[in-house]
Amino acid sequence: MKKNILLSLIILVILNACGTAAFTGRKQLLVYSDESVAALSDQSYTEFMQTAVISDDAMDTEMVRSVGNRMVVALTEYLSGIGRPDYLSGLEWEFKLVDDPAVNAFCLPNGKIVLFEGLLAFADNPNHLAIVIGHEMAHAVARHGNERMSQQALLQSAGQIATQVFSQTKYGQNSQTVELFAKTFAFGTNVGVVLPFSRKHEYEADRIGLYIMALAGYDIYQTPLFWEKMMGDKKSSSFDFLSTHPADTKRIAAISESLDEAAKYYRDPEYTIPAGN
Ligand SMILES: [Zn+2]
Numbered sequence: 001m002k003k004n005i006l007l008s009l010i011i012l013v014i015l016n017a018c019g020t021a022a023f024t025g026r027k028q029l030l031v032y033s034d035e036s037v038a039a040l041s042d043q044s045y046t047e048f049m050q051t052a053v054i055s056d057d058a059m060d061t062e063m064v065r066s067v068g069n070r071m072v073v074a075l076t077e078y079l080s081g082i083g084r085p086d087y088l089s090g091l092e093w094e095f096k097l098v099d100d101p102a103v104n105a106f107c108l109p110n111g112k113i114v115l116f117e118g119l120l121a122f123a124d125n126p127n128h129l130a131i132v133i134g135h136e137m138a139h140a141v142a143r144h145g146n147e148r149m150s151q152q153a154l155l156q157s158a159g160q161i162a163t164q165v166f167s168q169t170k171y172g173q174n175s176q177t178v179e180l181f182a183k184t185f186a187f188g189t190n191v192g193v194v195l196p197f198s199r200k201h202e203y204e205a206d207r208i209g210l211y212i213m214a215l216a217g218y219d220i221y222q223t224p225l226f227w228e229k230m231m232g233d234k235k236s237s238s239f240d241f242l243s244t245h246p247a248d249t250k251r252i253a254a255i256s257e258s259l260d261e262a263a264k265y266y267r268d269p270e271y272t273i274p275a276g277n
Pocket residue numbers: 135139197202205244245
């Protein structure tokens with residue numbers, strides 16, 4: 001009898017915890033509220049920024065900020081236009097460039113995106129930056145962090161899930177949730193290193209990243225070559241970004257196959273790359 005009640009509770013949680021990913025409409029299991037995931041991300045981000053050194057390169061910092069803003073404006077206008085501003089819930093976008101030679105970038109589920117100066121040796125113009133930023137924004141807007149935490153929660157024992165989900169406070173920060181977030185993002189012990197998403201999430205982030213780029217008017221057709229160049233670099237095996245984003249030929253082929261579909265998101269059919277952009 002007790003078992004049945006527990007089972008019904010779990011089924012209830014799962015039925016109430018379904019969402020769909022922005023743009024792709026893929027069904028997702030999301031057991032956490034946007035607020036709780038955002039609150040945990042805020043904590044991690046604050047901790048990270050306390051030890052990070054902000055870049056003193058004014059031009060690069062401005063380039064990161066302006067590309068980020070352009071992408072955010074385009075995405076916000078689009079989602080509002082289709083009546084889905086809810087996909088932006090819990091997201092407060094921020095773009096920081098840090099003084100660190102690592103070839104790395106990450107995005108937390110609250111929309112805080114950090115780029116490391118080492119990455120700018122490759123992402124050396126606004127269009128290249130838009131490729132990386134679009135991919136990172138896509139993870140956040142498609143709620144991949146919440147989904148990954150939800151999947152992990154489901155893997156834990158049934159009793160634990162029920163306790164975890166039903167004991168959530170407004171910000172959901174009971175110790176199990178905090179621990180799960182730390183495990184999912186590896187932030188507790190290894191600051192600045194976000195664990196790799198699944199291949200499914202990576203492929204989806206690539207696709208959605210292209211859509212956001214197109215909405216913002218960037219040249220999506222440069223994307224496969226950008227990844228090929230990065231992958232082809234002799235030192236690339238030491239790139240943190242490539243350890244979480246393996247730019248293998250399959251992934252690049254999938255990006256190439258998505259280009260024509262992504263091009264439908266250009267708002268100006270007469271699109272040309274603005275000079276100097
Ligand atoms: Zn990714």
